[in-house]
Amino acid sequence: MLTELSIRDFAIIDEISINFKEGLTVLTGETGAGKSIIIDAIQLLSGGRGSVEYVRHGMKKAEIEGLFTVDSDHPVHQKGSQFGVDINDDGMVVLHRTITHQGKSICRVNGKLVTLGILKEFGQTLIDIHSQHETQSLMDPDRHIELLDLFASSELDTSMKEYQSVFENYRSLLKRYKELSENEQEMAQRLDLLEFQLRELQSAELEPKEDEELTEERNKLMNYEKIYQGIHDAYNSLYGEQKGLDWLSHAMTSVESIADYDDRLSKMSEELSNSYYVIEEMTFQLSSQMAELEFDPERLNQIESRLNELNRLMKKYGASVEEMLEYSSRIEEEIDEIRNKDSHLSKMEKQINELGQDAVLEAKNIHDIRSKASDTLSEYIHEELKGLYLEKASFAVDIQLKEGRSNSPEFDGIPVHLQFNGFDIVKFLITTNPGEPLKEIHKIASGGEMSRIMLALKTIFSRHQGVTSVIFDEVDTGVSGRVAQAIAEKIHGISIGSQVLCISHLPQVAAMADTHLRIEKRVDNDRTFTGVTELKYEEKADELSRMMTGAELTETTLEHARELLKLAEKHKQHQI
The missing domain is CATH 3.40.50.300 (P-loop containing nucleotide triphosphate hydrolases)
Structure with a gap:
């Protein structure tokens, strides 16, 4: 309110x-x-x-x-x-x-x-x-179909959703068919563009997740000294006389010597022993990692160059290598469509006819619900008019088919123009x-x-x-x-x-x-x-x-x- x-x-x-x-x-x-x-x-x-x-x-x-x-x-x-x-x-x-x-x-x-x-x-x-003095939505013929649908919404909602799903596919396919069939010059220009883009993407030899892996490797090389120093310090803190692993071994031996006197000590001895061997393994891994580390400035330059190339392509074809690979796959299909236009158009015509008839069947359900609701609405309106001393007035809902072109989908032998809300024209009539x-x-x-x-x-x-x-x-x-x-x-x-x-x-x-x-x-x-x-x-x-x-x-x-x-x-x- x-x-x-x-x-x-x-x-x-x-x-x-x-x-x-x-x-x-x-x-x-x-x-x-x-x-x-x-x-x-x-x-x-x-x-x-x-x-x-x-x-x-x-x-x-x-x-x-x-x-x-x-x-x-x-x-x-x-x-x-x-x-x-x-x-x-x-x-x-x-x-x-x-x-x-x-x-x-x-x-x-x-x-x-x-x-x-x-x-x-x-x-x-x-x-x-x-x-x-104002033209109201209730008096506007273009709004009458909305008002009837609002009145019948509880019965209509499910059928309308099913129809609109089919209709969107039908309309999308019609649009694609029109694009593919109408302008030869535009299609030729489009084909040239797509072929250039495909060559550029294929010559780049993209690998899935390549950008992520290269970025990770670059970060490691750029932070080589920091990584090496961290591993070195950790290793030296654990391995050697009077270092962490040495003291842990001493603690393990000490508790092990008294483990037989108390169940809790026995459990502690087992846990200390497990911890010692885990940390010992970790020490070996640190040593191995330190030995493998190598700073390769040439490799860093190669990575930077490759990432620059990928970023250049991303500005044109997608925000990641994955998106660029998907785009490459899509334009490959479109190139095939244009090159084999006649066979694709023939296949699309068949799909359009099938989808059009499916949409007509769904629209018929909507038409039937509207027809039934219009009778109920008319009864309600007559009752309201009687209460306003217009008992001799007559109200009706006129539902007509919106006729389409000769090649439009047919309902009862009549070509109909499919819209987002069906094929009906609704008008409120009164005398x-x-x-x-x-x-x-x-x-x-x-x-x-x-x-x-x-x-x-x-x-x-x-x-x-x-x-x-x-x-x-x-x-x-x-x-x-x-x-x-x-x-x-x-x-x-x-x-x-x-x-x-x-x-x-x-x-x-x-x-x-x-x-x-x-x-x-x-x-x-x-x-x-x-x-x-x-x-x-x-x-x-x-x-x-x-x-x-x-x-x-x-x-x-x-x-x-x-x-x-x-x-x-x-x-x-x-x-x-």
């Missing part, structure tokens, strides 16, 4: 810090008080497009910072791993954005500088903003008037209907999307009466599974708030300032009364507002 939002020198806001809570938070206030400015700030924090117009007049920069807390399995952790941003076990994520008066944008995630694109990647996993044909959902004209349709969809998908905070910016515009009450109940229902922030002019929505914030504007020394106040129960009643009748409060409207709050509380208790 969004825990805290800090805004400085942004539009008419000089400095403000808002602590948000779980559940439904409603922001109300007069038009122009700054409600939408707060949502604009959150939108910029999630990677929205900025402008110098947002910087408060006379200031050098505007700053926005949001603190989010997430669970250990939240998708933002994957984003952190992907972009190298550290997200601690406490699950805190801080998004920060600065917009300068020169138009520059500086973005940070948990203190790390990131691009605006990366900030947007994080923002989309944390915040989902819906407004009356709100009986007898009218189903149309794509984003083409519905009525603002009030659009708000209800979006809420119906959001109610279903919010259970699956996993975003931390859902924000509604005046999505209840154009509705009233029983529809307004239904929208209020739906918005609160979404807040049970996700934190919801909502700007509203409807008293029914405001009454449902778990936290009610009033945004106020004041003028001081000819400058405009925005403030935020969390309302208590009686203050909520006053605010609801103003929303019903305007500035003037009457006992009747206050009583009506209190009754609205009681009904809202009763509904929330029933939801629990």
